[in-house]
Amino acid sequence: MKEIVFATHNAHKASEIRNILGDSVKVKTLTDINLFEEIPENGNTFEENSFLKADFVRARVSDFTMCIADDSGLMVEALDGAPGVFSARYAGEPADDKRNVAKLLDNLKGVENRRAKFVTVITALINDKSYSFRGEIEGVIIDECRGTNGFGYDPVFVPDGYDLTFAQLPSEVKNSISHRARAIRKFVDFINNL
Ligand code: ITT
Numbered sequence: 768m769k770e771i772v773f774a775t776h777n778a779h780k781a782s783e784i785r786n787i788l789g790d791s792v793k794v795k796t797l798t799d800i801n802l803f804e805e806i807p808e809n810g811n812t813f814e815e816n817s818f819l820k821a822d823f824v825r826a827r828v829s830d831f832t833m834c835i836a837d838d839s840g841l842m843v844e845a846l847d848g849a850p851g852v853f854s855a856r857y858a859g860e861p862a863d864d865k866r867n868v869a870k871l872l873d874n875l876k877g878v879e880n881r882r883a884k885f886v887t888v889i890t891a892l893i894n895d896k897s898y899s900f901r902g903e904i905e906g907v908i909i910d911e912c913r914g915t916n917g918f919g920y921d922p923v924f925v926p927d928g929y930d931l932t933f934a935q936l937p938s939e940v941k942n943s944i945s946h947r948a949r950a951i952r953k954f955v956d957f958i959n960n961l
Contacts, residue, residue: 768792768833768958769791769792769793770792770793770794770795771792771793771794771795771833771834771835772795772796772800772824772828772833772834772835773794773795773796773797773834773835773836773837774797774806774820774821774823774824774834774835774836774837775796775797775820775836775837776796776797776798776805776806777918778796779917779918779919780837780839780947781794781796783938783941783942783945783947783948784837784947784951786938786939786942787942787947787948787951787952788951788955797824800828802824802827804823806819806820806823807819807823808820808838808852810838810852811852812852812888813838813839813840813852813886813887813888813901814838814888814890814899814901816838816852816888817836817837817838817888817889817890817899818836818890818897818899819836820836820837820838820890821834821835821836821890821891821892821897822892822897824836824892825892831892831894832893832894833891833892833893833894834891834892835889835890835891835892835954836889836890837887837888837889837947837950838852838887838888838890839854839885839886839887839888839946839947840852840853840854840855840885840886841854841871841883841884841885841886841919841920841924842883842884842885842886843871843875843882843883843908844880844882844883845875845878845880845881845882846874846875849874850867850871854867854919854920855867855919857870857871858870864918864919864920867919867920868912868919868920868922868923871908871920871923872908872910872911872923875908875910876910881907881908881909882905882906882907883905883906883907883908883924884903884904884905884906884946885903885904885906885920885924885945885946886901886902886903886946887901887902887903887945887946887947887949887950888900888901888950889901889902889950889951889953889954891954891957891958898954898957900950900951900953900954900957901950901953902945902946902947902948902949902950902951902952902953903946903949904926904927904944904945904946904949905926905927906924906925906926906927906929907924907925907927908920908923908924908925909923909924909925909932910923911923912932912934913931913932913934913935914931914932914933914934914935914936915934916933916934916935916936916937916938916941917933917934917938917941921933921934921941922934926944933945
């Protein structure tokens, strides 16, 4: 695997995946292949939405051989798994990280159970076959934003075993333990054993 198309418009995800995969693989995003359309994400699960993104690319690339997509989100125990697949647009359209985090903290005001997990599902489409790889990391939601690294809900998520949020931890640390890193590593193991 020397080059791969990553079906995302999210520059943060692309930078994390480049970091996780290292220099040996060239990761091309939708911007790099001039696909600027919004991809409909109307599935009920991370698996469904991840597949929809990858399939969207397959339908639009003429000499298609392989692409990957990432659908991710935060699942909060006390909110019955919300925001879940609606993480990007939790506070409505247009998607806005700051408003999403504010809404989350508001919904958790006075709530004692702060347990949550991040989930990533990577779909790999290889020729006409689809494979999915799930990564998760558990932690807690604190009651204020801390740190400026990362994106999305990183400033309020403290992974188990750490005292700092994903937005305070160096990106190398997040990229070695995150939901995304765990899913991507499963994908890489799979590819290496093909
Ligand atoms: P693409 O569909 O173009 O890949 P997106 O941002 O719309 O980008 P998702 O549909 O997977 O991606 O939504 C994921 C949302 O979940 C994202 O916008 C963040 O709010 C949150 N999220 C995902 N991974 C995260 C991470 O590593 N750290 C913090 N928040 C994350």
